[in-house]
Amino acid sequence: GAVVSQHPSRVICKSGTSVKIECRSLDFQATTMFWYRQFPKKSLMLMATSNEGSKATYEQGVEKDKFLINHASLTLSTLTVTSAHPEDSSFYICSARDSLRDEQFFGPGTRLTVL
Amino acid sequence: AQSVAQPEDQVNVAEGNPLTVKCTYSVSGNPYLFWYVQYPNRGLQFLLKYITGDNLVKGSYGFEAEFNKSQTSFHLKKPSALVSDSALYFCAVSSDYSSASKIIFGSGTRLSIRP
Secondary structure (H helix, E strand, O other): OOOOEOOEEEEEEEEEEEEEEEEEEEOOOOEEEEEEEEOOOOOOOEEEEEEEEOOEEEEEOOOOOEEEEEEEEEEEEEEEEEEOOOHHOOEEEEEEOOOOOEEEEOOOOOEEEEE | OEEEEEEOOOOOOOOOOEEEEEOEOOOOOEEEEEEEEEEOOOOOOEEEEEEOOOOOOEEEEEEEEEEEEEOOOOEEEEEOHHHOOOOEEEEEEEEEOOOOOEEEEEOOEEEEEEO
């Protein structure tokens, strides 16, 4: 199957700093990528839809200025958590759409811990 | 708006016994339903999906799911559980069959198979 990578896999940062998470489709082009946040009690929440070359579409309740999404190429989307706080600590997962196979593939996730 | 409910936080089954993980959905229009599995510290893996056709869908690792329109359910089943099936299982729904559409996830059910 297709491979989607995320970098870093784990990051610890101080409160007030910004953290960038990368999502890459390794063997296909992805015009659409999705960012999810997984809370400690397991539920997976869709944060935003990232479209290559255009602005991301955010779900209701997600602060676009806090979670900056850039989808600058067909294989890369980035999520930047700005001015991170401890409550932003979570597991962030991306998925990428393979338009040829019409399937979404998920990355392995990034564990963010804000001290 | 679409939503999906997984009423059980945890399901415990003895190895060799059949297992069922429950899921009900709510969507306007035709539902497109998915099951994903997540192993510890890893991303989501696709198990199966229902788009149209036969109500019984067969997927990876011997899993299957039955679509029941009248009960708005899409329960995941396996005739004989393995210890290696222990993981977190997510039911998901989309309002469109295209992979470009966002997928909404349930809260997850932790499946524990005892030897």
